[in-house]
Amino acid sequence: MSATTAPGARTQDSGSPGSYAAAVVHDFHAALEIEQVPFTALAADHIRVQIEACGLCHTDIHAAHGDWPVKPQPPFVPGHEGVGHVVELGSAVTEVTLGQRVAIPWLGYACGTCDYCVSGWETLCLQQKNTGYSIDGGFGQFATAYGRYVVAVPDVIDAIDAAPLTCAGVTTYKAVKVAGTRSSDLVAVFGVGGLGHLAIQYAKIAGGRVVAVDLYDDKLALARDLGAEFTVNATERNPAEAIQALGGADQAIALAVSPHSFEQAYGSLRRGGTLVFVALPADNEVRLPIFETVLNGITVVGSIVGTRKDLREVFELHAAGLTRVISETRPLDHVNEAIADVEAGRVAARVVLQP
Numbered sequence: 151m152s153a154t155t156a157p158g159a160r161t162q163d164s165g166s167p168g169s170y171a172a173a174v175v176h177d178f179h180a181a182l183e184i185e186q187v188p189f190t191a192l193a194a195d196h197i198r199v200q201i202e203a204c205g206l207c208h209t210d211i212h213a214a215h216g217d218w219p220v221k222p223q224p225p226f227v228p229g230h231e232g233v234g235h236v237v238e239l240g241s242a243v244t245e246v247t248l249g250q251r252v253a254i255p256w257l258g259y260a261c262g263t264c265d266y267c268v269s270g271w272e273t274l275c276l277q278q279k280n281t282g283y284s285i286d287g288g289f290g291q292f293a294t295a296y297g298r299y300v301v302a303v304p305d306v307i308d309a310i311d312a313a314p315l316t317c318a319g320v321t322t323y324k325a326v327k328v329a330g331t332r333s334s335d336l337v338a339v340f341g342v343g344g345l346g347h348l349a350i351q352y353a354k355i356a357g358g359r360v361v362a363v364d365l366y367d368d369k370l371a372l373a374r375d376l377g378a379e380f381t382v383n384a385t386e387r388n389p390a391e392a393i394q395a396l397g398g399a400d401q402a403i404a405l406a407v408s409p410h411s412f413e414q415a416y417g418s419l420r421r422g423g424t425l426v427f428v429a430l431p432a433d434n435e436v437r438l439p440i441f442e443t444v445l446n447g448i449t450v451v452g453s454i455v456g457t458r459k460d461l462r463e464v465f466e467l468h469a470a471g472l473t474r475v476i477s478e479t480r481p482l483d484h485v486n487e488a489i490a491d492v493e494a495g496r497v498a499a500r501v502v503l504q505p
């Protein structure tokens with residue numbers, strides 16, 4: 151590693167040779183390849199992290215398939231739930247220390263000075279770089295990151311729990327904040343997967359009563375186990391009608407990658423209700439009625455991940471024992487099978503990959 155260490159960089163021996171294993175996307179229409187990637191010199195504001203665990207998010211699958219209008223540039227390494235120890239510091243890094251455990255979230259970099267960055271909306275920064283998308287992510291034995299944009303992980307949190315919290319956790323935590331959930335509000339959570347199982351818990355922490363909607367009874371059983379008071383199997387009942395029968399949702403959080411589910415979530419709202427868009431279906435169109443939106447005073451709002459502050463709060467809640475993360479671990483070299491299982495709905499909540 152010494153040959154690739156930048157002048158002024160500080161290192162902790164990671165026992166690594168000149169390269170490390172990572173899962174690389176070369177082609178949007180082909181499987182990821184597990185290959186040896188050479189270590190590169192660390193920029194002054196970067197750190198190197200030895201990855202312990204990295205969750206597999208739907209966004210990684212969309213990235214690997216090039217599903218979205220703005221596509222990543224192959225070759226690249228996906229993964230934006232990487233958690234591990236800092237093994238090398240760029241010469242200008244002051245925010246973290248060697249040996250510290252950190253999470254490397256989707257917001258890999260922001261400018262720090264624009265109106266968004268200085269007003270608590272760094273997630274809207276136009277200069278942002280996204281981990282596992284525009285910069286290489288956590289699907290490897292090592293990853294590099296901007297020292298200023300990682301978030302410290304408390305020692306009491308297991309890496310297997312910390313990884314899903316780094317995207318699924320902070321994204322749903324922020325969505326509940328954006329929804330404005332207050333005590334006694336009825337919160338409809340559409341989609342009980344890696345995101346939904348955490349959304350249910352954050353809505354409960356905010357004081358809400360939760361109705362969970364999914365297509366699978368086992369996921370609805372999980373939702374009840376995590377505190378959902380009501381559940382609706384959308385293959386059996388129209389969820390909008392079922393939730394209107396409960397009085398309508400004050401907030402609905404759309405987490406399923408299906409535009410139809412977004413429309414059902416809209417239909418579940420009571421007057422004055424708020425629909426939060428979170429999931430990013432490959433099919434990028436949804437039909438909502440103008441007339442009812444105006445007359446019923448409906449708010450529709452998008453919510454994208456969360457800030458470093460939000461992620462600190464997510465870790466704080468978990469360290470305090472207030473949330474449970476449901477996941478299953480797989481070795482990193484099984485990433486393609488894991489992707490197939492997530493796409494087929496064969497995963498209860500989150501897959502966490504271990505290099």
Ligand SMILES: [Zn+2]
Nearest residue numbers: 207209317318
């Ligand atoms: Zn994600």
Ligand SMILES: [Zn+2]
Nearest residue numbers: 261264267275
């Ligand atoms: Zn900015």
